[in-house]
Amino acid sequence: MTNERRNDTQPEEFDLVVLGSGEGSKYLAWTLSKQGQRVAVVEQRWIGGSCPNIACLPSKNIIHSAKVASYFARAKEFGIETPGYTIHMEKVIDRKRAMVKGLVDIHRNNFKNSGVDLILGRGYFVGPKLIQVDLKEGGTRLLHGKKILIGTGTHAALEKVPGLEEAKPLTHIEALELDTVPGHLIVLGGGYIGLEFAQAMRRFGSRVSVLDRNTTLLHREDADISTGMESLLRDEGIDLLLGATVKQVAGISGQNVEITYQQGGETKTLQGTHLMVTIGRTPNTAGIGLELAGVELNARGYIKVNERLETTAEGVWANGEVAGSPQFTHIAFDDFRILRDNFSGGHRTTTGRQVPFSMFTDPEFARVGLSETEAKTKGIAYRLFKIPMAAVLRTRTLSEMRGFMKALVGEDDRILGFTIFGVDGGEIMSAVQIAMIGNLPYTALRDAILAHPTLMEGLTVLFSSAPTAVDPKSSKETLRKSR
Template sequence: MADDLHSGQSVETISAGFRSIEEYDLVIIGSGEASKYVAWTLAKQGQRVVVVERKYIGGSCPNIACLPSKNVIHSAKVASYFRRGEEFGIGTTGFTIDMESVRNRKREMVAELVDIHVENFRKSGAELIVGYGKFTGPRTVEVTLPDGTTRTLRGTNVIIGTGTTAAVQPIPGLAEAQPLTHIEALELGEIPQHLLVMGGGYVGLELAQAMRRFGSRVTVIDRNERLVHREDPDIAEGLSKLFQEEGIELVLSAHVERVSGTSGKAVTVIVRQGASQRTLEGTHLLIATGRTPNTQGLGLESAGVDTTDRGYIKVNERLETTAAGVWAVGDVAGSPQFTHVAFDDFRVIRDNLAGGNHVTTGRLVPFCMFTDPEVARIGLSETEAGARAIPYRLFKIPMAAVLRTRTLSETRGFIKALVDINSDRILGLTVFGIDGGEIMASVQVAMIAGLPYTALRDAILTHPTLLEGLVVLFSSSPSVPT
C-alpha cells in the first residue's frame, strides 16, 4: 500500500554504513490536522516533504473522531425526531433503527474523506508513507513498512504529530473487560442493550445521548459531583436535567473500584459513592475518561526530545521541542485537544519554519460539545471569571426568548454573556441551546474584532433566525454578580 501512495518526489540519498539515509527538508510523523496542512503547504512550495502515518490517513478527525462521531450523532438526532413525530403532526409508528445502516453511512463518509486526503497528498507532491516511524538519532526517523522492510529518513526539520489515545485507567479488571473506546463505539453494528459509560465529559456525554436515542438503556458514571464539572453549574444542571428526561441514569461522585465480565456480553462495574458501594450491570462498557499521548515507542530519547510529567512532548510557545530542528503539534504537544486548535498549530509551525515568530500564547479557543442541544463557549465562563476575580456584567436569556426556537420546537437552554464591568468589551459567551456552536462563532468574530457588545445589540439581524437572539440577549437587563 505504501508504494502506491508515494508521490515519486526525488530525494537525496546517502550511504551510512550498510544503510541508506534519505534526506528531506521536512519529515513528519503522523498525518493529523496540523501535520497534513504543513505537508501540503510546504510541498507545494517545492520543499521535499515526507509524512509517515501508521494507520489513519488524515489523522483521527476524519477517521475515528470528530466527523464520524458527528455523523452518528446526527443519525441519533433524526431518530429523536421520529420519536417526537406527533409533536410536529407526523405519524411515525412502527419505525426501527438499523445500526448496521447507521454504521455504513458513517463508513461511506470516512472512505470519501480518506480518498480526498490521499488525492491531496498526491497533488501537493508530499510523499505519504504508511508505516511505523521512530527516531534512531537526531532528526533521523526509521520507518518500518507493512512488509517488514525499513527506510531511514532524515529531515532538516522533523515534526511530531502522533496525537493521543483513549486512556485505560489501571482499575482492576478494566483492561480485561475489553471496554469500548469511542473508536469501537462508532463501529457498533447493533444497539447495546445496556451501555455503561465511564466519564461525564464531552465524548462520554455525546455518545451516551446518541446511544440512548438509538434505543439503548444508558448509565453514565462519573467521579465528579456534576457533569462537565469544569463548566458553570447552570450548564451542569441543564445537561443533567436533559439526560434524566431522556431516560439516562446518572451515577455521580462515583469511584470505580473494579470491573468484571466482558464488554459486548455482560459486564459488571463496582463503584463507591462515599461510604456506600454499588454494583452496576450492563451489556457494554464505554470508557471516556481522558486521553494519553502517543509517545511510547517513538525513540524520543534518541532524538533528544523531552516529555512532560504527563508524557506529552515538551514544547515552547513556538512549538519547538528540546531538540534542535524538531517540532511537535496537536494533542501530543499538549495543545487543547480540538481539531481547530491543531489547525492553528499548523499556522504557527508554517510561519516559524519560514523564519517568523508565531506563538501559541493568548489564543482565543472555542469549545463546543455536540450534545442535543449543544453546549458552546468562547472566552471566560462565570466560574473562571470568579476564580480570577474579574468583575463582569452578566447578560442571560432563555433560548425560548429567541423566537426562532419556537418555530423549531427547540426552546431548551439559555444564552449568557459576560461583559467587562468597566467597558463594553465581551469577555465570554456560553450557549446551551440548538446550534450553540454557530451562535458562539458570531460572538467570537466580534471578540476578535474588538467590537463592544453594543455593536451586536444594535445590529439589524434577519428575523427569524437564531443569531437574532444576540440582539435579544444584549438588549436585556444585565446583572452584576457579587
C-alpha cells in the same frame, strides 16, 4: 505514496519529515511540499489523522442519525402520525463508513497532488533527526530531515482498575463501529465524548448509564451548565451515577459486564451488556525513540514545547494533542499556521489564543472566552447578560426551547466570554467570537439589524436584556441598565 523496501544504508534526505498525518501535520506537509520542499509524512494507521477517521466527523455523523431518530420519537409533537420506526444500526454505520471513505480518498489525493511522500508504517527515532520506518507492507526506510515534526496524537486512557482491561471495553473507536444497539451501555466518564455517545445511543434505543467520579457533570464549567446538562440527559432516560468511583470490573464488553463502584460511602454494583471508557487521553509518545532524539516530556507526559511549538531538540517541533495543545481539531489547525509562519521567518505563538469549543449533544453546549467560574477565579469584574433560549423566537418554531445563552462583558463594553446551551449553539457562538476577534463592543450586536426569525437574532435579544454586574471582590450583584 511510496512503501517500497529500501536497502540503502544511507538515509534518504528530506527538508521535513513528519510523524503522523493529523490536522496540523498534514497541512504543513502539503503547504511546504507545494513550495518545492521535499517532505515525507509517516502514518501508522489513519490517513489524515483521527478527525476524519475515528473522531470528530464520524461521531457527528452518527450523532446526526440519532437526532433524526429523536425526531421520529417526537413525530406526534409536530403533528405527524407514524406507526413506529426501526433503528437499523448497521445502516447507520454504513452511512458513517461511506463518509469516512470519501474523506480518506480526498486525503490520499491531497497527498498525491501536493507531492508529499506518504509512507505507511510505524516511524520512530533512531537518532537525532533520524527516523526509521517499519513499512506496513514489510521492509524499512531510513529518513533524515532537516526539520522534524511530531504529531502522533493521543489515545484513549484506561485506568488501572482490576478487570477493566480484561473486559475489553469500547473506546470511541470501537463505539463508532457498533452495528447493533447495545442492550445496556455503561459509560465510564462524563466528559464530551462520553456524553455525546451516551445521548446518541439512548436515542437509538439503548439503556444507558453514565458513571463519573465527579459530583456534577462538566464539573469545570459553570453550575448552570452542569445542571442543564444533567437535566437534559435525565429527561432522556439516561441514568447518571455521579460521585461514583469504579473499584472493579468483571465480564466482557459486548456480552455482559458488572461494575463495582463506591458512591456516598456505599459499595454498589451495576450490570450491563457493553462498557465504554471515556476517562481521558494519553499522549502517543511511547516507543518512538524520543530519548534518542533529545526530545523531553513534561510532567503530564506530553512533549515539552515552548510557545513556538519547538521541542527541547534543535530542529524538532511538535504539534496537536501530543504537544499538549487543547484537544480540538481547530487548535491543531492553528498549530499548523504557527509553524507555517515561523518556518517562513515569522514569530507566531500559542500565547493568548482563543480556544472556542462545542460539545455536540442536542442541544449543543458551546463556549468561547471566559466562563463565570474563570472570571471569578481571576478576580475579573463583569456584567452578565443572560436569557433563556425560549426568548429567541426561532426556537419556538423549531420546538427547541431548552437551554440558555449568556455573555460576560467588561467595563469597556468588550465581550469577555460567551456560553450557550441551546440549539445550534456552536454556530451562534462563532458569531460572537467574530465580534470578539474584531474587539467590537457588545452594543454592535445589540444594535445590529439581524434577520427575523433566526437563531442569530437572539444575540440582539441577549445584549438588550438587563445585565447583572458582578464584582468578584464583593458579595453584591446588582442589575444595570444597558447603555
